[in-house]
Amino acid sequence: MSYKQKIHKEIKKALNGESDLVYLERTKLKEHGDVSTNIAMVLAKKQKRNPLDIANELKEKIKADGSLISHIEVAKPGFVNFVVGDYALSESLVEVINIGDKFGFAPEKSKEETLVxxxxxxxTGDLHIGHGRQAVIxxxxxxxxxxxxxxxxxxFYINDFGEQIQNLSDTAWAIHCKLNGENVQWKEDFYPEDLLLPYVKKIVGAYCSKPxxxxxxxxxxxxIKDLILKSQEELLSSLKISFDKWHSETDLHTRGEVKNTLKKLKESGITYExxxxxxxxxQELGDVRDRVLVRSDGRSTYLLADVAYHINKFKRSTKLITLWGADHHGQEVGLKGALKVLKYDENKLEIIFVQMVSLKKEGQEIKMSKRAGTVVTVDEVLNEVGPDAFRYFLVESHPNHxxxxxxxxxxxxxxxxxxxYIQYAHARCCSIFRQITxxxxxxxxxxxxxxxxDVFMYLFKANNQEYSATKSLxxxxxxxxxxxxxxxxxxxxSRIANYLKELATDFHQxxxxxxVISKDINLTEARLGLVETxxxxxxxxxxxxxxxxxESM
Incomplete structure (x- = not known):
C-alpha cells in the first residue's frame, strides 16, 4: 500500500467512512507540504459549513504520528496539507524494490477490453514522418x-482498396513498360517513378528467373502492394512497433461487410439518393453537411468502409480507440452518427487526432507538403537520429499539439x-553499482x-540540502x-516522457x-537502495x- 493510500485510509477513518470524494495530490510548493486534499471544501458545500472548520476538525482527528505523517497544516481556503513521515517513505521504497520490473504496472488486467x-x-509508398508520429504515439x-x-x-488497418490502389497498379505497369523501351503516357495522378522503380525492378527480376x-x-x-506493405512492417518493427492484427479493407469488401452495412443504413432510413x-x-446526426456513401459510378467512399470496419471491430472488442491524422477532423461525426443509428454505442469509440509534424534542421523549419515535394520519410529521420530519439521526440508532446x-x-x-539525459541517468545508476568495492x-x-x-531510514540522517534532494527524489x-x-x-x-525527464533531473540533482558511496556503510547501503529504485x-x-x-553510455 502506498503512502497516499495510507493517508487516504486515515482521512476515511476521520470522516467515518465518507471517502468517495477524497482526492490527494502532490503539492507544487514545498512550503505546502508533500500532499494535499481539498476534501474540506468539497464537504463544506454539502454540509453548508465553513471549510476551515472542517479542515481543522480533520487535522485534530488524524494527528501527526511521525511515522506516516510528520506534520499536518491547514491552509486557506480549506486545504489540508500533509508532510509524509520518513518511515512511510522508507516502507514505500522497500515495496518498489520488491516489485521491481512490475513497479508502476497493474498486477492484473482488470479494465475493459480495448482495441487500438x-x-x-x-x-502505396514509404511512411512519412506524420505516419511515424502516429505509429510512435x-x-x-x-x-x-x-x-x-x-x-x-x-x-493496423490496411487501406488496400479503391482508386489509390488502382493508381498504384497503373503506375507500376507504366514503369514496367518504360523499362521495356515502350512509349508511355505519364498521367498526372501516377505515383512518383523514383518511389516505385526499385520495387518494380525487384519484381520484374524475380519473374525473369521464372519464364x-x-x-x-x-x-x-x-x-508491389505486398512488397510495400512488407517494407512498412519491417520499418515499424525496427521501431519496436508490432500489431496483433493487420486488417485488410479489401477483405471487408470481399466478405460483403461493406455491402451489408449499406443495406442496414438504407433500412434505417438515414440515407437518400x-x-x-x-x-x-x-446533418441529422450533427455533421456540418451530408456525406456521400456511394458515388454515382458505384464506388463506395471511405466513410462507408469505415463504418463497416468499426462494426467489425465492435464485434471483437467492447472499447475502440482510433488514431487519425489531423486531416480527418470532422469525419468522426458522420462515422459515430452512423454507428449510433445501427445501435452501436458511439461513446465506446474514442478518436484521437494526431497533429502534423514539421522538421527543424540547422535552425530552419521544414514544413511537410506533398505538393511542394517536401515530404520527409520515417527512414530519413530514423537514419539520422536513431530509434530511441525518434520515439521520444515524437511522443513527448500531446497528440493534439x-x-x-x-x-x-x-x-x-x-x-x-x-x-x-534520461538514458544517462539510468546508465549512471548502473555505473554506481560497478564502482562498489x-x-x-x-x-x-x-x-x-x-x-x-530501517535500511532506508539512514537516508534521512543528512544535512538540510541532502535531505531535501533525497526526499524530492x-x-x-x-x-x-x-x-x-x-x-x-x-x-x-507524453506525460510519461515528461515524468521521466523530471525524474532524471531530480536524480542528477x-x-x-x-x-552515494562513502565510508559510512549504513548510509552507502541506503543510498545504493535508493539508486536501485x-x-x-x-x-x-x-x-x-x-x-x-x-547500462553504459
Missing part, C-alpha cells in the same frame, strides 16, 4: 494501457537532449532493502504508479548533492515508451 487502431497507411499508448491494466490489442510465369498488370499491382449517388443524412522535430537536438549527446556486495545490499525499511519515484494510471486515463503517453523506475518508464535503458 493506428498508423493505417496506404500500401499509438504503440506507446498500447504499452501504457497494458501497464495500467487494460486488456489491450493493437491493429514459365507471365507477369501481368494485375499480378504486378498485387506484388441524389444525382445517382447514395448519401448519408449526416502540432510539433516541431528538432533533428540537431535529437542528435546531441548532452543534457539538452531529453532522451539522452569488495566491502559491499550488491546482492546483499538489495536483499536487505527488500526486507526492512523519493517522492518523484513514488509518483510513478499514479502517473501511469493518469496518463492512461487521459490517453497521454541528488547525485550532485549526495555522495531510480534505475527500476526509469527502466519501467522507458519500457512503456519503447526506448532502451542502457
Amino acid at each position: 487502431e493506428y498508423v493505417s497507411a496506404n500500401p 499509438g504503440s506507446c499508448l498500447v504499452n501504457l494501457l497494458s501497464a495500467a491494466g487494460y486488456d489491450v490489442k493493437s491493429e 514459365q510465369q507471365q507477369l501481368t498488370k494485375e499480378i504486378l499491382g498485387q506484388e 441524389h444525382e445517382g449517388a447514395i448519401w448519408l443524412k449526416a 502540432r510539433m516541431i522535430f528538432d533533428i540537431d537536438l535529437a542528435k546531441k549527446q548532452d543534457k539538452d537532449n531529453p532522451v539522452y 569488495d566491502d559491499i556486495k550488491k546482492e546483499e545490499v538489495l536483499k536487505k532493502c527488500t526486507i526492512s525499511p 523519493i517522492l518523484r519515484i513514488l509518483d510513478f504508479p499514479e502517473e501511469v494510471l493518469n496518463s492512461a486515463e487521459s490517453r497521454s503517453p 541528488f547525485y550532485t548533492v549526495c555522495r 531510480v534505475k527500476i523506475t526509469i527502466a519501467n518508464g522507458l519500457k512503456i515508451l519503447g526506448i532502451n535503458a542502457p
Whole structure:
C-alpha cells in the first residue's frame, strides 16, 4: 500500500467512512507540504459549513504520528496539507524494490477490453514522418494501457482498396513498360517513378528467373502492394512497433461487410439518393453537411468502409480507440452518427487526432507538403537520429499539439537532449553499482532493502540540502504508479516522457548533492537502495515508451 493510500485510509477513518470524494495530490510548493486534499471544501458545500472548520476538525482527528505523517497544516481556503513521515517513505521504497520490473504496472488486467487502431497507411509508398508520429504515439499508448491494466490489442488497418490502389497498379505497369523501351503516357495522378522503380525492378527480376510465369498488370499491382506493405512492417518493427492484427479493407469488401452495412443504413432510413449517388443524412446526426456513401459510378467512399470496419471491430472488442491524422477532423461525426443509428454505442469509440509534424534542421523549419515535394520519410529521420530519439521526440508532446522535430537536438549527446539525459541517468545508476568495492556486495545490499525499511531510514540522517534532494527524489519515484494510471486515463503517453525527464533531473540533482558511496556503510547501503529504485523506475518508464535503458553510455 502506498503512502497516499495510507493517508487516504486515515482521512476515511476521520470522516467515518465518507471517502468517495477524497482526492490527494502532490503539492507544487514545498512550503505546502508533500500532499494535499481539498476534501474540506468539497464537504463544506454539502454540509453548508465553513471549510476551515472542517479542515481543522480533520487535522485534530488524524494527528501527526511521525511515522506516516510528520506534520499536518491547514491552509486557506480549506486545504489540508500533509508532510509524509520518513518511515512511510522508507516502507514505500522497500515495496518498489520488491516489485521491481512490475513497479508502476497493474498486477492484473482488470479494465475493459480495448482495441487500438493506428498508423493505417496506404500500401502505396514509404511512411512519412506524420505516419511515424502516429505509429510512435499509438504503440506507446498500447504499452501504457497494458501497464495500467487494460486488456489491450493493437491493429493496423490496411487501406488496400479503391482508386489509390488502382493508381498504384497503373503506375507500376507504366514503369514496367518504360523499362521495356515502350512509349508511355505519364498521367498526372501516377505515383512518383523514383518511389516505385526499385520495387518494380525487384519484381520484374524475380519473374525473369521464372519464364514459365507471365507477369501481368494485375499480378504486378498485387506484388508491389505486398512488397510495400512488407517494407512498412519491417520499418515499424525496427521501431519496436508490432500489431496483433493487420486488417485488410479489401477483405471487408470481399466478405460483403461493406455491402451489408449499406443495406442496414438504407433500412434505417438515414440515407437518400441524389444525382445517382447514395448519401448519408449526416446533418441529422450533427455533421456540418451530408456525406456521400456511394458515388454515382458505384464506388463506395471511405466513410462507408469505415463504418463497416468499426462494426467489425465492435464485434471483437467492447472499447475502440482510433488514431487519425489531423486531416480527418470532422469525419468522426458522420462515422459515430452512423454507428449510433445501427445501435452501436458511439461513446465506446474514442478518436484521437494526431497533429502534423514539421522538421527543424540547422535552425530552419521544414514544413511537410506533398505538393511542394517536401515530404520527409520515417527512414530519413530514423537514419539520422536513431530509434530511441525518434520515439521520444515524437511522443513527448500531446497528440493534439502540432510539433516541431528538432533533428540537431535529437542528435546531441548532452543534457539538452531529453532522451539522452534520461538514458544517462539510468546508465549512471548502473555505473554506481560497478564502482562498489569488495566491502559491499550488491546482492546483499538489495536483499536487505527488500526486507526492512530501517535500511532506508539512514537516508534521512543528512544535512538540510541532502535531505531535501533525497526526499524530492523519493517522492518523484513514488509518483510513478499514479502517473501511469493518469496518463492512461487521459490517453497521454507524453506525460510519461515528461515524468521521466523530471525524474532524471531530480536524480542528477541528488547525485550532485549526495555522495552515494562513502565510508559510512549504513548510509552507502541506503543510498545504493535508493539508486536501485531510480534505475527500476526509469527502466519501467522507458519500457512503456519503447526506448532502451542502457547500462553504459
